[in-house]
């Protein structure tokens with residue numbers, strides 16, 4: 336179906352980085368890792384050997400499937416359609432309740448079986464399935480940004496839309512380059528407490544800024560808030576989140592989803608009654624809450 340060969344050549348090369356003396360500075364996401372020679376960045380997929388900045392995981396995918404678009408979740412964009420979905424490995428955050436930890440937070444990224452899909456093969460595969468959209472999902476798609484930029488023109492030429500299911504932690508420069516090529520996105524807003532966001536390895540301000548840029552830049556944006564005990568179950572914080580979304584646009588859909596124990600979290604699942612309360616709060620200000 337696709338090449339899947341170890342070492343298959345992909346033209347994609349890392350960008351958004353610069354040399355700084357003996358080290359390299361990555362500029363793909365909000366972290367801006369300074370990587371010493373022989374080291375890797377926080378995400379583990381980008382590294383610097385002292386001569387070459389590398390991302391051996393570009394164009395290599397751990398998971399490939401065809402999903403209902405509602406599973407992304409997107410409810411107000413091409414409803415009822417199916418979407419070609421693929422994900423790689425690694426993440427630039429460290430949520431201890433990650434439901435996709437086996438690919439996003441494995442002990443060793445190199446242990447995850449990966450298949451190479453060139454941008455040309457991707458366009459062929461999607462056309463072969465008679466689909467008209469592709470989602471970069473399952474792990475954080477920011478880490479495939481160079482690949483997405485290489486594939487997007489081919490996909491657009493074939494009438495195939497590009498969707499990101501993301502934590503929204505792009506650097507400003509990377510988002511500037513990606514924006515023209517992204518048709519729709521679901522952004523995962525983990526919590527509205529900045530300190531708790533930082534404890535998960537993210538940044539509330541970054542996700543707010545990038546969500547606003549996408550929404551104002553013509554991307555169809557939907558948001559997800561996973562209601563996790565002790566992380567994002569505060570009524571006060573959720574009310575602030577809803578207020579922020581309403582100020583961006585009351586037409587932005589908000590998905591309120593239920594936490595289940597996963598990875599390092601064993602706390603019982605979120606009480607369904609709390610989700611109903613959250614939905615009632617969302618309904619006071621937003622046109623679409625699910």
Ligand code: SF4
Pocket residue numbers: 361362363364365366367368375376377378379380381427478
């Ligand atoms: S993508 Fe982010 S986490 Fe990964 S090396 Fe670059 S700045 Fe660091």
